Amino acid sequence: MRVVERLNGTRIVAMPAAINTATWPKGALAFRLAPDEVLVTTTVAASVVDDAHAIVERETGFSAAWVDNAEAMDFLERECDWELPRERPAFAQGMVAGLPLKLWFEQDRVLMVVASPYAADLAERLR
Amino acid sequence: MAAHRLRIHCPHCGVRAVEEFAYGEIPATPDALTDVDARDVDRAFMHSNHEGPVSERWFHTFGCRRWFTVRRDARTNEMLPLPE
Amino acid sequence: MNEFVERAIDLRWPAAIKPAYDVVIIGGGGHGLATAYYLATRHGITNVAVLERSYIGGGNSGRNTTIIRANYGIPEAVRFYQRSVDLYAHLEQETDRALMHKTKGLLWIAHSEAGIRQERARAAVNTACGATTEYVDPAAIGEICPQIDLTGGGVWPVYGASYHPAGSTARHDRVVWAYAEGAMRLGVDVFQRTGVIGLRMERGRVTGVETSQGPIAAGVVLSAVGGHVTTIASMVGLRLPIRTHPLQAFVTNRYAQAFHPIVASSGLGGYASQTAKGEMLIGAEIDRAPSYAYDSGYPFLQHCAFRMMTLLPFLRDLRVLRQWTGVCDMSTDYSPVMGLTGVDGFLVTTGWGTWGFKAIPAGGEQLAALIATGRTPDLIAPFSLDRFARDRTMADRGSAGTH
Numbered sequence: 001m002r003v004v005e006r007l008n009g010t011r012i013v014a015m016p017a018a019i020n021t022a023t024w025p026k027g028a029l030a031f032r033l034a035p036d037e038v039l040v041t042t043t044v045a046a047s048v049v050d051d052a053h054a055i056v057e058r059e060t061g062f063s064a065a066w067v068d069n070a071e072a073m074d075f076l077e078r079e080c081d082w083e084l085p086r087e088r089p090a091f092a093q094g095m096v097a098g099l100p101l102k103l104w105f106e107q108d109r110v111l112m113v114v115a116s117p118y119a120a121d122l123a124e125r126l127r
Numbered sequence: 128m129a130a131h132r133l134r135i136h137c138p139h140c141g142v143r144a145v146e147e148f149a150y151g152e153i154p155a156t157p158d159a160l161t162d163v164d165a166r167d168v169d170r171a172f173m174h175s176n177h178e179g180p181v182s183e184r185w186f187h188t189f190g191c192r193r194w195f196t197v198r199r200d201a202r203t204n205e206m207l208p209l210p211e
Numbered sequence: 212m213n214e215f216v217e218r219a220i221d222l223r224w225p226a227a228i229k230p231a232y233d234v235v236i237i238g239g240g241g242h243g244l245a246t247a248y249y250l251a252t253r254h255g256i257t258n259v260a261v262l263e264r265s266y267i268g269g270g271n272s273g274r275n276t277t278i279i280r281a282n283y284g285i286p287e288a289v290r291f292y293q294r295s296v297d298l299y300a301h302l303e304q305e306t307d308r309a310l311m312h313k314t315k316g317l318l319w320i321a322h323s324e325a326g327i328r329q330e331r332a333r334a335a336v337n338t339a340c341g342a343t344t345e346y347v348d349p350a351a352i353g354e355i356c357p358q359i360d361l362t363g364g365g366v367w368p369v370y371g372a373s374y375h376p377a378g379s380t381a382r383h384d385r386v387v388w389a390y391a392e393g394a395m396r397l398g399v400d401v402f403q404r405t406g407v408i409g410l411r412m413e414r415g416r417v418t419g420v421e422t423s424q425g426p427i428a429a430g431v432v433l434s435a436v437g438g439h440v441t442t443i444a445s446m447v448g449l450r451l452p453i454r455t456h457p458l459q460a461f462v463t464n465r466y467a468q469a470f471h472p473i474v475a476s477s478g479l480g481g482y483a484s485q486t487a488k489g490e491m492l493i494g495a496e497i498d499r500a501p502s503y504a505y506d507s508g509y510p511f512l513q514h515c516a517f518r519m520m521t522l523l524p525f526l527r528d529l530r531v532l533r534q535w536t537g538v539c540d541m542s543t544d545y546s547p548v549m550g551l552t553g554v555d556g557f558l559v560t561t562g563w564g565t566w567g568f569k570a571i572p573a574g575g576e577q578l579a580a581l582i583a584t585g586r587t588p589d590l591i592a593p594f595s596l597d598r599f600a601r602d603r604t605m606a607d608r609g610s611a612g613t614h
Contacts, residue, residue: 034191100189150499172452172599176441204504
């Protein structure tokens with residue numbers, strides 16, 4: 001069974017403009033969960049966003065797995081009934097195989113992120 | 128009118144099946160009744176239940192986890208543009 | 212000739228709409244036609260028109276799951292539905308029509324301590340009000356329905372149930388046709404493809420209807436529509452405690468064994484019975500968002516089937532044959548709204564939510580008595596529209612969420 005690993009990230013809730021202009025540490029991915037919320041895949045300092053009222057918290061409640069393109073597309077074709085983004089890279093979120101999934105599409109692979117209580121379910125569905 | 132399978136347009140995440148969302152009701156706005164008691168009864172029990180376009184709140188449980196307003200034709204479930 | 216092969220229905224369609232009727236009933240479903248039938252048979256009132264915008268029985272009367280029962284949670288409701296159970300029991304004799312009425316017994320399963328308390332209370336209230344219901348333990352449930360997995364698939368264990376022996380089913384469109392036939396034989400005019408587009412008012416009183424076929428004057432107008440009552444009521448500026456929600460149901464292919472009772476579960480939000488053809492008929496709760504669209508969807512099937520399979524594992528071997536949707540007028544307190552509206556000359560019978568079919572005979576009989584005498588019968592007085600303003604709501608959600 002595939003290993004879905006805990007993601008050591010940072011969750012930031014801030015003014016949308018502050019999130020738009022922030023720069024993230026090199027190599028980190030940033031998923032825009034909502035206009036005023038972003039999940040970064042590494043630890044970042046509070047000063048990263050220019051918003052005095054921003055909430056910047058360490059976030060370990062998500063788990064994730066990289067899946068190669070062919071397998072990911074095969075899985076999504078079966079388990080997802082909404083339109084996937086065509087550009088790369090791209091972020092999308094919604095129900096996949098009955099789970100609330102967050103997807104990060106790169107050229108040759110897809111990162112599947114899920115709230116940790118569902119990690120075992122995702123691993124089982126990916127087989 | 129052809130019925131549309133109810134799909135909600137989340138302004139952040141896009142078009143998704145209704146199962147991804149929580150329904151947040153149509154905000155209660157009693158008609159301008161002059162009788163205060165009647166207005167309370169209206170607010171507590173009556174519904175506009177309009178057979179046509181309605182504005183209502185939805186919460187995207189499976190996506191951005193935000194409340195937003197959509198306009199929907201209750202006869203067909205078609206999504207409509209929000210009024211300006 | 213047997214109950215499945217019937218002689219042709221003798222529906223005497225009128226030639227033309229008369230300019231005026233004593234009573235105009237909007238909606239040619241079970242409630243509208245039953246009211247016309249009882250007006251004609253019990254009160255000799257036959258100058259009656261029933262207006263149906265599509266075909267008779269094509270709305271919720273043809274979309275329900277045909278369950279008849281009286282095991283509600285409040286005394287007023289138990290007495291009313293028991294009257295309907297009694298009328299249904301003799302309806303085949305009265306109308307001389309094979310309605311495929313079959314007494315099956317109804318199990319309402321408890322999966323929790325709260326569920327046990329609710330079903331015990333139901334049994335006590337029912338029995339006190341003349342509708343026999345007893346509380347039964349899992350061993351007795353196994354006797355009544357051996358197909359039930361008493362462990363609930365390990366997830367929804369069966370702790371007990373209320374058992375309502377009078378629970379029954381009947382063929383829904385035959386009920387509609389029987390009432391139509393009986394009313395039309397006595398001179399009631401029923402018009403199909405005749406939609407109402409307006410209500411006429413003179414000096415605060417409703418005096419007729421505007422239809423797609425022209426105006427009709429009326430002594431009294433009764434709205435017996437399902438799904439569109441808010442629109443009809445709004446024609447006279449009346450607001451109702453009603454929201455219209457879709458409700459979905461499905462049938463499987465034939466189950467080769469006999470499945471005798473009706474099995475319901477509030478915990479699982481579903482219920483099952485077997486049709487005369489042997490199909491398993493399964494219904495659920497209403498969709499959350501109000502809508503007038505007859506949408507059906509796969510997620511509902513998946514959710515409902517998954518849950519019912521925990522209780523009835525044999526469903527795994529069956530396949531879904533078809534699925535459909537009706538639209539339910541849910542009242543704020545989950546009880547019907549019947550009778551006078553405060554607008555002279557305009558009556559409603561609505562709020563039939565998910566419990567309309569079982570109420571057809573009693574609803575029709577009581578509305579007919581109200582129209583004939585001008586006096587609200589005691590049996591339906593608790594369900595008048597003004598109960599909301601009088602702070603006398605008939606809250607009974609626990610009995611009405613499903614079937």
